[in-house]
Amino acid sequence: MRIWLPLGKPKPVPKTERDQLLNQIYEANYLIPGAEDLELAQLRDLVAYIEHKVLEEKMARVQAGAALAAQMSPKQVALALKEYLKWRKRQQKKRG
Numbered sequence: 814m815r816i817w818l819p820l821g822k823p824k825p826v827p828k829t830e831r832d833q834l835l836n837q838i839y840e841a842n843y844l845i846p847g848a849e850d851l852e853l854a855q856l857r858d859l860v861a862y863i864e865h866k867v868l869e870e871k872m873a874r875v876q877a878g879a880a881l882a883a884q885m886s887p888k889q890v891a892l893a894l895k896e897y898l899k900w901r902k903r904q905q906k907k908r909g
Contacts, residue, residue: 834860841867 824832834856
């Protein structure tokens with residue numbers, strides 16, 4: 814079974830506030846079945862909730878990274894960054 818997902822925004826050229834809200838939900842990587850049929854006030858509430866959740870998740874990732882870096886010595890952090898940069902350079906060469 815294959816599921817085909819849209820490649821771009823559901824409403825590439827938003828004409829109404831509803832279209833803009835649906836695009837914001839899509840850009841946050843959330844899928845809400847039947848969102849097209851919801852009232853505008855409900856869509857606004859959903860977008861506010863999603864923005865809040867995305868911000869919380871981002872803050873949790875930043876705090877987790879800071880906690881990990883605090884456990885490492887400066888030398889370990891420098892070595893990890895060098896390894897990452899080498900890996901990134903190899904990936905870029907593969908892509909062309």
